[in-house]
Amino acid sequence: MTNLANGINAWLFLNEDEPPGTNYNSANSCFQTLINYRTYDSANFLGIAFFEITPATNGYTIEIGSASHQGGLSNQDYLNSVLHDARQVNPNIKFLATMVYSGSNTLAGIFTAGGDPQTEATAFANNLVAYLQNTGMNGLDVDWEGDVSDNMTQAQFKILFTTIRQVFDQQPVKYYLSFTPAWPTDTIDYPTVNSAFDFVSPQFYDGTPLSSFLHAGISPSVIGYGAQFEPGNSAPNTSAQQVWSAVSNGFSSGGSQYSYQDIFMWRLNSGNFQFEQAQFMILSQLANPPAGNAFDDTAIIAAAGNPILTQMTVRSGDVLNAIQSVNTGTGPYNTGTQRNTETGVFTTLQHGGNSGTGQVINIPYNDPIVSISGFTGTWFGWQCVLQLTLTGKSGTNYGPFGSMAHASSRNAFSQTAQPGQSVVAFKGSTVTVPLADGSQTAIIAKLNAVFA
Template sequence: MSNTQLPLGINAWIFLNEDEPAGTNYNSPTSCFQSLINYKVYDSINLLGIAFFEVVHNSNGSTIQVGNATHPGNSENPNDSLSNQQYLEYVLRDAREVNPDIKFLATMVYSGNNTLASVFTPGGNAQDEATAFANNLVTYLKANGMNGLDVDWEGDVSARMTQTQFQILFSTIRSVFDQQSEKFYLTIAPAWSSSTYDFPTLNSAFDVISPQFYDGTPLSSFLNVGMSPSKIGYGAQFEPGNAVPNASAQQVWDTVSAGFDYQGSHYNYQDIFMWRLNSGNFQFEQGQLLILSELAYPETNNSFDDSDVVFASGSPNISQLTVRSGDVLNAVQTVNTGTGTYNTGTQPPGTDKGVFTLLQHGGNSGASQTVNIPSNDPIVSISGYTGVWYGTPCVLQLTLTGQSGTTYGPFGSMAGATSKTPFTQTGPNGQTVVGFKGSTVGVTLAGGEYTNIIANLDAIFSIPNSVQARSKAAEAH
């Protein structure tokens, strides 16, 4: 994937300590970790920050290790708990299997006594300690198949590290990283400005600076104190309690794709770094990341498929449908609203639901009609006609039917069609329509305008999460 507006791509953090839903572990079929695999969420990520790592001291100076935490055992052996080290190994293995190009960053803990500030000891030689740490760090990263260090800059680490120590540590890490035959990344996510930055080092040593804008600090606060506008990324978060522009993938992408102006020049954000993929509303987070990826990296072929987005999001029902049509079906776009615990939106639970605005499939010709679908009367079937329209095979007409029998449409008059074949698709066992997959085809309209219309269309039907996980696992074996 490439996007000149986003040189370092879409990145995300994962917090090893937390299991969602409660009571699951990494290997549980409905686990948030399995969802990342089943719906190929990892395939949309360039850099994955794995939180949190700690500084530990040994006879050769200091190095890093993943933080200690235990996780529930398997149902057969509930007392046989799993460790964070095991989780780390699982994530590295499974994410790389989904996305062979993914890079892994060790995200450092920001609070307590084992932050990066503890690399330096009272009375020690700061340069020697920094050099030993940087060398040991590279040894650890190589041994574990990881690709760099990520710094969560807030709390104790920002309060306890001096400006001189900042300069020595990060310039040394950058120097040692650059001596390696492979690329190692150094990234930082500041929550706010800090008096302990050494700005020349910050701007030269780090590949990207992705402020945690979700904490409420504006971009100007970071730029005006000396952060390089050419290094700025965008820190996003889709957890409850956030304000815009973190309410949806579209809002984040609208901000990021516009870039920003500073002192008479225009700049692009270098990346989007999202906290995180496995919180208490992990379905909302994972769904928004997939939509964000589709916005940043639109399909270059004529196919489309909402499956991974809607299944990762917990199969939320369609709450709004926008159709463009004239003689034939020109485009479809859904808004899905989730009501489950794990797809709550960014507002506090109980005040907002998880809303997923999927991408439009098709072109902008034809008349646009938007219909709202009641939550107690979801769409359960689609029907219509396929055929040939002025020499082009396509979907001529579409009608949607709710659970109560209410119909929406028909969309598409079928004028100009030379053949018509009816179709009907109904979900088994009362399953609802949650999205679409199919393809588009380019046509030239009577006025000379070139556009895309829907060539073929299939409904995607909801599947209970446990069934989704089992079926995906079966496909993989």
Template sequence: MSTNSLPYGQNAWIFLNEDEPPHTNYHSPDSCYQSLINNKVYNDVNMLGLAFFEVTNAAQGSTIKIGDASHPGGLHNQDYLNFILRDARQVNPSVKFLATMVYSGNSTLASIFKPGGNPTTEATNFANNLVNYLQANGMNGLDIDWEGDVSTQMTQAQFKILFSTIRAVFDQQTTKYYLSFTPAWPTPTIDYPTVNEAFDFVTPQFYDGMPLSSFLSKGIAPEKIGYGAQFEPGNAAPNSSAQQVASEVTEGFTANGKQYTYQDVFMWRFNSGNFQFEQAQFMILSQLLQPSTSAIFNDAPIINAAGNPAISKITLRSGDVLNAIQTQNTGFGPYNTGTQNNNTGVFTLPQHGGNGGQEQQFELPQNDPIVAVSGYTGLWYGWHCVLQISFTSKSGTTYGPYGTMSGAATRIAFEQKAAPGQSLVAFNGTSIVVPMAGGEHSAIISGINAVFAKPSSETQLVTDALNA
């Protein structure tokens, strides 16, 4: 994925050491890794940072390897790396992979430089070995997580030598290789002119609480800056939702009296303890930052990634016909918990359709979900569309109808019902742009299908408690 507003796209990390839910492994049907494949989350990723790589000895100098960790079923991080390189590319052939370097311990980039060694030779050997590794493994660049031990053990002079050398060797290749810098905070060991000259983009970890001004004041070029995001609970400065991140990224920032756009969004990460919330918010963020030009919409993959939480609010726009529809789904932890540590995850899906008609909305109790959707389709001034829609809850409560059907030439009734144990979780359908009064144009809903599913296990426990 690439957007005009984000030259380096929407990116995310995976921490290979971790399995979620606990006791699963990569191949478990309910694992965070299979969710990335089944829900095609990888389709929304431009660059995938794989963490964490370590420095290791090579025949000549140093190179990189993925860190060692074991997983259930006798698997290891190297297996996970191989699986992700294969599976992510099958979902999204254009995805690029960055080797994210470890920031703590004795195997950081600082260990390239040995006492009494020649720093230029050490940096050159590493850069050449690095390119060989990336080529052999089908990877596309190096990502530097700048914090912890590496940020204190590497000197400013070594910083300049190493990253200038990597840039030079990268630029000698016929294939483009990327160098990404993701600092948690400014440090005296950073050589800022080298940052601006050597790195393609710089994505501060804003979720650690350090403001943008702290990085700009040190001399990082504004045109290099990306936006570091995080949807994990309990962080010092968490991002609350895809909407909040999209608002900040779309607004951009001002430096030296000039307006700038962010170069990328980099999100930590796809496989935390609330991976369902993270993955779903990432997918919503993609739709907000790169609105689809297609007439087709489908919220089912996002909501499935979130664990099929129940709809808690529906917002519609209607007049003669159904102009637009939007849902808010609320699930309960742990895997879809939001950033506030309350075991609740709220997912606000993008609006489908246009801004014609009048806005109306209704909220749904968790113990009384929608189990039937009905209405009429037909011709309205020559356009085939959804004329009217109504909703029926499990208790028999009816919401609607929405749409007066005024001006309709034909009316065809429809009704979609949930199977036992299921409820409405999402919609898919189509929209069409039609001329409006005054010469303007707006989208209306031309077709709609209800997506019914069993609620997630956590939601079901809450529903059972409310019904008790």
């Protein structure tokens, strides 16, 4: 049971540059890979962290937190670039200002001793809308933990977010309010959460289970799933498939079944940003399977740093029915979240159907696949890949896969890597064909290796 009404979302932390010594404009920076491999295409909402409150003519407004970067660039420069570049890649992407959770400039600071809370909340909400209008951003995201959760009272919570919701709803365009709590607190007004926020994405990677948020009073109808592919927290996720397994069937509460409203991932630019970005792209494909018959894993694997192909699952019978690849990386930025390991594992989607017989091929890391060969041709009138053989650097062959029975024509093909390169991904297309029992399945129509 999957709805994901608010899609697949991610945060971006502007303070941090990866690899160290780069800045936003460096060709190899974590920010440029988001553009080059079109990672932004996978995001519905992008939460930009972290914003702080700052005094305005009347009350408070928000601004991006300050940090300096190589070449004299500031966080404001980064924000301007992200807003432009992400929208160039994905014109439909929506931007949320993610509020800081620690220090003296959290949302709790809009309330002053002796001030009228409603007046202060109204002033802030109006100033917030003006900021969003001026920057072209689409809403506010509240990271609920730390100082903001300790210093804001339950009464202030209700006043502030009810007022923001009211002011948002008065605008001619939709503005979004997102809540991302690390754990339930006594300072949350839960009826306000359920009525004021568009979606709530608990930070499950901090170790607090879904049941705690539901028992505290958050409505199951607004709950999303907070994911993380960065090591260090108590419960980071291991892969896109592991997240999707947790999300895709929804959850039960009070005898009813519910869908998660979104997946929100912290974040796209930590010290293992290649792992994060590639897993995010795979997760998006799991939630939104690509339309049409074409497939191309080039961008995902390039975002991962072009790690070595270490496993293939091949389905075949008369012809090549399906392929699915696994890559394993040992680079500094594509390590996974498993403790005591230095590898990141990337499992792309299966291309083709479930007919034929499946075989799993384990490929030694020191003997990568350097060529593919086989035959294309006509099978019962369908143009397809009849047979595939994979060849390692040592000359070891895997296959052939596909007997070519009932083929009426055959054309040999071969693709070989340049010295120092190997096969890292595949691209091609499938075609849907009828089976003898009256059902249908997809088979591989075209196939090309991607070398790096």
